[in-house]
Amino acid sequence: AIALSPFTDSITYLEDGDWAVLHRDRVEIFDEAGNPVMRAMQKSVGTAFLVDKGNHRHFMEKEIHEQPEVISHTLAHYLDFSAGAAREGSVPLDFWHADRIAMAACGTAFYAGLVGKYWFERIARLPVDIDIASEFRSRDMPLSRKSLAMFVSQSGETADTLASLRHCREAGLTVASIVNVRQSTIARESDVALPTLAGPEIGVASTKAFTCQLAALASLAVAAGKARGTISTDEEKRLVRELAEAPRLASQALRLGGQIEGLARELAQVRHVLYLGRGTSYPLALEGALKLKEISYIHAEGYAAGELKHGPIALIDETMPVIVIAPHDRFFEKTVSNMQEVAARGGRIILITDTKGAKGASVRTMETIVLPDASELVAPILYALPVQLLAYHTAVFMGTDVDQPRNLAKSVTVE
Numbered sequence: 245a246i247a248l249s250p251f252t253d254s255i256t257y258l259e260d261g262d263w264a265v266l267h268r269d270r271v272e273i274f275d276e277a278g279n280p281v282m283r284a285m286q287k288s289v290g291t292a293f294l295v296d297k298g299n300h301r302h303f304m305e306k307e308i309h310e311q312p313e314v315i316s317h318t319l320a321h322y323l324d325f326s327a328g329a330a331r332e333g334s335v336p337l338d339f340w341h342a343d344r345i346a347m348a349a350c351g352t353a354f355y356a357g358l359v360g361k362y363w364f365e366r367i368a369r370l371p372v373d374i375d376i377a378s379e380f381r382s383r384d385m386p387l388s389r390k391s392l393a394m395f396v397s398q399s400g401e402t403a404d405t406l407a408s409l410r411h412c413r414e415a416g417l418t419v420a421s422i423v424n425v426r427q428s429t430i431a432r433e434s435d436v437a438l439p440t441l442a443g444p445e446i447g448v449a450s451t452k453a454f455t456c457q458l459a460a461l462a463s464l465a466v467a468a469g470k471a472r473g474t475i476s477t478d479e480e481k482r483l484v485r486e487l488a489e490a491p492r493l494a495s496q497a498l499r500l501g502g503q504i505e506g507l508a509r510e511l512a513q514v515r516h517v518l519y520l521g522r523g524t525s526y527p528l529a530l531e532g533a534l535k536l537k538e539i540s541y542i543h544a545e546g547y548a549a550g551e552l553k554h555g556p557i558a559l560i561d562e563t564m565p566v567i568v569i570a571p572h573d574r575f576f577e578k579t580v581s582n583m584q585e586v587a588a589r590g591g592r593i594i595l596i597t598d599t600k601g602a603k604g605a606s607v608r609t610m611e612t613i614v615l616p617d618a619s620e621l622v623a624p625i626l627y628a629l630p631v632q633l634l635a636y637h638t639a640v641f642m643g644t645d646v647d648q649p650r651n652l653a654k655s656v657t658v659e
């Protein structure tokens with residue numbers, strides 16, 4: 245629909261095996277067996293307008309800046325801010341009877357799912373098994389019909405995620421998907437399609453889809469906690485109020501663009517970068533490394549900060565920038581001791597934290613990026629922004645094709 249938007253807003257989706265004959269004035273559609281079939285024509289609303297770059301140099305830059313708005317749309321779909329509650333009926337899933345969630349996704353969507361795992365387990369006491377979709381489908385794991393299967397995908401067309409979904413369907417699980425493209429195959433083949441309202445994402449590097457996936461997962465974790473009785477009405481209210489703050493805090497975080505651009509000028513000179521984080525900041529470290537490598541072609545690795553001593557510390561010398569994602573949370577002190585280990589070996593620390601974290605870090609940093617204070621639930625959504633901006637500006641300095649980096653496709657529809 246996006247590719248065709250300059251020409252038409254009328255779209256007919258074919259089913260698997262369908263084929264069509266295009267005449268100048270009409271289309272004939274046939275199914276796999278050659279029988280003529282009717283497939284409904286749908287209107288794609290406002291797509292042509294939405295795929296404009298506006299005043300931005302790249303789609304990625306535009307999409308980064310759209311985040312406060314689209315996060316707010318996504319949250320409002322699942323949460324009733326005035327009532328301070330998860331919206332009744334927005335998540336038609338039986339969390340009460342579920343014994344666990346089996347989750348799969350690829351790339352950035354997988355990292356969103358990984359953050360979701362922390363939330364579902366902590367807020368709803370619901371265990372989550374999450375895997376990269378290509379491994380999920382080949383692992384032949386035992387699946388229980390009492391489990392919920394959940395897939396996360398921006399495009400809704402990723403081949404491995406779709407294959408994992410079909411595997412779970414065959415095993416008789418209820419299938420839910422968090423998707424950005426509502427008419428996609430993954431959405432259509434799910435029992436319950438849970439939307440993210442990011443709008444069309446054109447840049448190959450996923451940005452606004454990621455934070456909207458986080459917004460949806462956080463809302464689902466609250467809904468699951470409520471359904472399973474693991475949070476009280478007061479706690480639900482508190483969590484919903486915290487999430488309501490996310491768009492405003494995201495706008496504030498975007499104001500750090502100038503500082504991050506200055507830092508990116510230096511990062512564009514290096515060959516390797518290490519990202520560290522603990523708790524929900526660990527998936528963000530993975531996401532930061534992915535974002536940097538895919539658009540700037542700089543080699544980057546993301547690690548759980550606690551793993552530093554188990555190998556990657558050997559890489560640290562005075563040429564190695566180490567980006568530490570560390571809001572002042574329950575894990576902060578432990579991450580500080582990791583930073584001291586890095587500093588002792590001459591590593592150059594770039595700390596992304598909040599005011600309290602900046603005061604308490606007790607270690608010399610090359611740069612400290614100070615974000616507004618945020619609750620533990622909102623922090624991953626907020627900390628995604630500087631990580632994206634850093635990758636974006638570095639890639640611009642490197643002169644790469646930011647929106648269409650080499651060797652990558654927006655949607656990976658082959659294995």
Ligand code: M6R
Nearest residue numbers: 351352353397398399402449450
């Ligand atoms: O469309 P999907 O969310 O299923 O795509 C999954 C990955 O291919 C995607 O997130 C990829 O890793 C991005 N290029 C990351 O920026």
